[in-house]
Amino acid sequence: MTAPRAATTDVEALTANQRFYEAFSSAKFEQMNALWARHVPVTCLHPGAAALVGRTAVMESWRALFLGGPPFELQSHDAVVSVIGEVAVVVCYEAASEESSHLVATNVFVREEGEWRLVHHQAGPLSSRRTPARSVSKLVN
Amino acid sequence: MTAPRAATTDVEALTANQRFYEAFSSAKFEQMNALWARHVPVTCLHPGAAALVGRTAVMESWRALFLGGPPFELQSHDAVVSVIGEVAVVVCYEAASEESSHLVATNVFVREEGEWRLVHHQAGPLSSRRTPARSVSKLVN
Numbered sequence: 001m002t003a004p005r006a007a008t009t010d011v012e013a014l015t016a017n018q019r020f021y022e023a024f025s026s027a028k029f030e031q032m033n034a035l036w037a038r039h040v041p042v043t044c045l046h047p048g049a050a051a052l053v054g055r056t057a058v059m060e061s062w063r064a065l066f067l068g069g070p071p072f073e074l075q076s077h078d079a080v081v082s083v084i085g086e087v088a089v090v091v092c093y094e095a096a097s098e099e100s101s102h103l104v105a106t107n108v109f110v111r112e113e114g115e116w117r118l119v120h121h122q123a124g125p126l127s128s129r130r131t132p133a134r135s136v137s138k139l140v141n
Numbered sequence: 142m143t144a145p146r147a148a149t150t151d152v153e154a155l156t157a158n159q160r161f162y163e164a165f166s167s168a169k170f171e172q173m174n175a176l177w178a179r180h181v182p183v184t185c186l187h188p189g190a191a192a193l194v195g196r197t198a199v200m201e202s203w204r205a206l207f208l209g210g211p212p213f214e215l216q217s218h219d220a221v222v223s224v225i226g227e228v229a230v231v232v233c234y235e236a237a238s239e240e241s242s243h244l245v246a247t248n249v250f251v252r253e254e255g256e257w258r259l260v261h262h263q264a265g266p267l268s269s270r271r272t273p274a275r276s277v278s279k280l281v282n
Contacts (some may be wrong), residue, residue, distance in 0.1 A: 041223040043232045045245050048268030051232050053221050080194050082182040082260060084251050088227040089261050091192050092186045104186050106247050106263045110225050119223060120230050122247045124265020127189030 013081050013088035016116035017107050021094075027066040027072040033059055037110050037117040045122035047103060072096050076105075077132035086111040087119075093130055100129040154222050157257035158248050162235075166214040168207035174200055178258040186263035187234035188244060194210050211239050217246075218273035227252040228260075234271055241270040 016035065023031040036042055036055065044052040044061060052058045065071055078101075079092035088109040093101035108120040157176065164172040177183055177196065185199040186192055193199045206212055219234035219242075229250040234242035249261040 008156070013231065040225050043221065043230070045232065045247065045265070048266065050267070050271060051219075051221070051234070051245055053232070078192075080184065080192070082184065084181050084228055084260065085226055087225055089184070089249055091186065091194070091263075092263070104192060104263075106186065106249075106261060108230055108247075108249060119225065120232070120247060122232075122245075122263050122265065124186070124263065125189065126191070130191060 007084050009088075010081050013083055013090060013116050014079055016088075016109055016118075017076060017079055017081070017090045017092065020107060020118060020121070021074050021076045025070060026077075027070040029063055029066050032062045032066070035118050037112055039112055039121045040110055041121055042118065043120045045124075047123050047125060077101055088116060093126075093132065094123055095132065097131055100131050102126055102129050143255075146253060150224050150229075151222050152223060154231060154250055154257050154276075157229075157250055157259075158217060158222070158231045158233065159202055161248060161262075162215050162217045166199055166211060166216075168211040170204055170207050173203045173207070176259050178253055178260045180253050181251055184261045185257065188264050188266060205228055207265055229257060234267070234273065235264055236273065241272050243267055243270050 020035055032038060042055050042058050044053040044058040052061055073096060075095045077093040077095055079090055082089045088108040094103035094105050094107055095101040103123045104126055105123040107118060110119045161176055164176060169276045173243045183196050183199050184192060193202055201218050214237060216236045218234040218236055220231055223230045231248040233246055235244035236242040237248050246264040248259060252256040262274055
């Protein structure tokens, strides 16, 4: 018996989301570069910063961030995903290493060439830190 | 001569984005309610707050926010849009009335029954206020 397609798709999108945080935490530019879409426009909103529009600007920001090595370890918690056709919207909390979450993020993915790739990322601060409830979750509305 | 379909679609999504800020500024709950998707799960990240998952939680937050009348006027500036099939990702700055922008936002829309409806909203603070460059813009990557 195979898992329903919807569930499989959700897991694939959440796995791509997890890879984003692994690329960030290891400061691996090529891994990060591979995660972003190539066939649709991309945008990125780093915490507090102005909007980055277009692949060149977004990837330059990651290259600059990774120049001095890993900025810090960043973990994803309590992710929920909504898959709409070839697009997946993931919402998750972000925590530095063992700490409680201090940011909340939107990660939008598109399926390109069989892979879920990022088209948009926004992270913003939480007013109060949050203890993770679970590592991964699916969206049930 | 008609406009190319892609351009028309972009304008329609940006118009829906504009309606979101009109609903917010006028505190019209029914207008806000009509703007959110009915057939896919929705999520909302108000500035600093924990994630709201599901239509009931999201609409309850708007109802509570609008209880005392319009919270404040909120304008959208420098919006860029990326349309991917039936999904549109809009990034824009948010400004209270005549002030410069103090927030930056992600608004994700899905086309349902011929209308662009919100599936996700996140707004977060900018580290420094930003003077609007233009009222509306399309994404060119």
